[in-house]
Amino acid sequence: MAEHPPQDPSNAHPSKPKGMTYAEAGVDIDAGEAVVGRIKEHVQRTFGPRVIGRHGGFAGLLRLDYNEKLFKRNFREPVLVACTDGVGTKVVLATQLGRHGTIGQDLVAMNVNDMIVQGAEPLLFLDYIGIHKVDPELIATLVAGVAEGCRQGGCALLGGETAEMPDVYKPGDYDLAGFAVGVCELGKVIDGRRITPGDVIIGLTSSGIHSNGYTLVRAIVRENNLDLEATYPELESDRPLGQVLLEPTRIYVRSVLGVLNRYKVKQPVLGMAHITGGGLPGNVNRVLPSNVDARIERSAWQVPELFRFLQRRGNVAEDEMLRVFNMGIGYVMVVRPHFADSILEQLRRAGENAMVLGRITAGTGKVTFA
């Protein structure tokens, strides 16, 4: 159960102090307690049968299904996979716009999309919110977004912490950090080492900017006096710019794990990459053996108008665009050629917009564009 208590719930049962009290020193505990009730239902929607209720617990419990019926059949040598990430300065944009409903989904996405790259199944998630002052409405909105992300990512929101720190965060400001743990089979960890020339590179489209590059986005908005509340015809959207920029990060867990689970013996998926900061060249390379290149055809997909709009307004070089933004491709899979069509078909049936981006060639471990 995520309790999201304030960091210092010292005044949970306020005494009647004569001198200085904790509340006077700037920490509001009642607001913190109000949060707990509001987020409970969001959190509980993420609980599968593995989550164990706790009694006065200081930590969340998740059963590993270690028994003859379930876990043993699925995992011979289970490995825990753990990662942590934040959403960067996308939180600043959310704050500017006063729209906090989907930034929690971004937080989950940044973690679980990283995790599935190695073939892991997400199990649990925890969030940390550092904030100037606990605003129950805001915290509940943030956690509802985290819970929705966990639902999409198939993991339990097992806990969370809200830290009220008026001296670190300015009024209205906050930061979000997320932590995910998953499990995978040791012998099936996907690490790219079997990638060879001729393998096919598949791209899955992104939903937008995702959660990287917002420092540059915000600089472009600021220096060109762009109006976040206005619609721009070039964006080919009737939504205002701010909302287009805030579009939540797509979560690829179900469609990617669906493909992996389809092939229990053959392992046609050889390497994957979550396209974050560094773009295609800075992420796909992380999974390449040193004797191959990933040759990507620029004509294989259409770069969404949003990126072209930002590029024109900011006068950003194409090469820089490719290294800062996902340019429309949020996730990449390298697969054996024989299985490429079937995997594309499965991804599309799972709701992805997927296409062949290019091929693996002999090389030196880098991404090349044609």
Next chain:
Amino acid sequence: MAEHPPQDPSNAHPSKPKGMTYAEAGVDIDAGEAVVGRIKEHVQRTFGPRVIGRHGGFAGLLRLDYNEKLFKRNFREPVLVACTDGVGTKVVLATQLGRHGTIGQDLVAMNVNDMIVQGAEPLLFLDYIGIHKVDPELIATLVAGVAEGCRQGGCALLGGETAEMPDVYKPGDYDLAGFAVGVCELGKVIDGRRITPGDVIIGLTSSGIHSNGYTLVRAIVRENNLDLEATYPELESDRPLGQVLLEPTRIYVRSVLGVLNRYKVKQPVLGMAHITGGGLPGNVNRVLPSNVDARIERSAWQVPELFRFLQRRGNVAEDEMLRVFNMGIGYVMVVRPHFADSILEQLRRAGENAMVLGRITAGTGKVTFA
């Protein structure tokens, strides 16, 4: 391997841009890369044989020792235990003093001390650092402290993230969040439900303020113009006030797990509490069944002079002190009377200063003082 990359490593291989670049927008990637090398050795010191090296990985891997020889013998129904916490405004004090070497230990302590309350063995830890601007020296110092905490807590520092967010954090400011995962045996989860009248309450002394109550501490320092660099005779320490206040949080993992592991069949430890915000009355109560009270003798231990000093300077009511601070007791164990002497002896041999604080009585689930 903890990579601690900047949140947006978009410029890891800087292009030669014509227009606006990511670096110009305020994100310094080279400084981020410098950090990675510096912290590597600290992190690797925390790796046990369970940690698996990764290849271009986006997440850390930890083997669950699920095999005939090790894990199966130790755990019949393993349960994952996860928690997250920060160090609150103790970071502000560290920043004021420019001393960042032990705040990482505080971060680990806040998490692993919470985790062992349920009888879990810590397995892995991840940290998140949100910061105005990446300062390689500072990050390396922070992570070295985290690694030292992990070493004391017996867990692997499996990953970490540094997020450079100049618009959220003021120059010089940062925030720390930590995340721990452990494992315990489902049938041996310690939850207090077997506590009955007559059981003995054992206290383990704290090393200082630990990591709660710093908003009040700092208010007292500020409003009384206390000098953090000065020594105060009342503190009975030759260290300046600031250093006394920054004393790192004691990590109870080894001594507590040592006691638990001593009793494989009998389970004489019935409930435990990590004394954080809320103090003794707000934490020991969390593990009590609703039909008992914990009756604590105030004369059982000596409240350290530091707390009396803060109380006098801040004119803080005794009841408020007890609810904000640990008052010298950082961890509490409720044990069967027959085993109390033996457990005290084991704790002392493990280096703890431990004493009987009182007894469980019939009651209504609260902490009373005598």
